[in-house]
Amino acid sequence: MTQKSNQSAAFQKLNDEIDFWRAEDRKVRFFLRDDDAVSDTPPLRKLVELSKRSDTPILLAIIPKMADKSLAKLVQETPLVTPAAHGYAHISHTPQGYKPCELDRFRPLEVVIEEMKAARAKLAGLVGEGISALLVPPWNRIHEEIIPHVGDAGFAGISAKGWQRDPTPVPMVNVHMDIIHWSGGVTGRDREWIYLNLAENLEAARKSGWKPVGILTHHLVHDDRAWDSLEAIFEIAKQCEAKWIAADDLLAERQA
Ligand SMILES: [Zn+2]
Structure with missing residues (x-):
């Protein structure tokens, strides 16, 4: 990437990291996951339009119990979107004092498995x-x-968040970077944070064998800054000729 004298330290760090990839002739790869879809809404349309511009596949995490036919129609009309079950009802079953979890160890295992099956069946029934x-x-x-x-329950892998150090019983295709600052008032991260976080995640990706970096969005809560964060990521991806890859293709890679 070209460097200008007025660029921030974060942007410089990102450039330096991308240079490591270039020097080894490695292509940066990203994938995009968006969570909590239930309906066809203007923010979801906006996300889809943005992703079309850069030919970016979206793993769309849909809450099966709440999803409606308008969403099914949008998904069916948009080949870039792959629908995924985002739990079943997005309800926590943990006792007070525990972090929220729907795929939990507090209910009988059979109940959780049946619910995962129901999630898959409901989603398949809706979108085909x-x-x-x-x-x-x-x-x-x-x-x-x-x-x-x-x-x-018919799943071949899991998409959660974070770099996986230890081997897991099933393949994980995790995201690494969430563009929403949840504890900071549910607002988009600013560009400086995006540059720094991308640099750190690309470094982690390089050190774990040139892995792809997963980006997480939540279209329903995006403010102007969140949309700008996403634009910034698309810009960086374009500048470093990154490849946007479908999450299920990454899963296939893990299985190979
Ligand atoms: Zn969610």
Whole structure:
């Protein structure tokens, strides 16, 4: 990337990191996941339009219990969108004092497995063919006891958040960067944060074997700054000739 004298330290750090990839002739790869879809809404339309501009596939995490026919229609009309089950009802079943979790160890295992099956069936019934083999846990949280059983409900992998250090019983296609600052008033991250965070995640990706970096959005809560954060990521991706890849293709890569 070209460097100007007035650029910030964060932007410089990102440029330096991209240079590492260039020097080794490695292509930066990203994937995009968007969570909490239930209906065809103007923000979802906006996300789809943005992704079309840069030919970016979206793993759209849909709450099966709440999803409606308008969403099904949008999904069916948009080949770039792959629908995925985002839990079943996005309801936590943990006791007070525990972090929220729908794929939890507090209910009997069979109940959770049946619910995962119902999630897949409801989504398939709504949108038809082509749903993702990935289960997207609400709050990016699935208790360890549940992970080996996602296959019992027809899922081949999980998309949660963070870099996975240890081997997992099923493949994980995680996101790494959430453009929303949840604890800071549910607002978009600013560009400086985006540059720094992208640099850090690309470094982690490089050090774990030139892995792809997953970007997480939540179209329903995007303010102007969140949309700008996403634009910034698309700009960077374009400048460093990154490849946007579908999450299920990454899953296939993990399985190979
Ligand atoms: Zn969610």
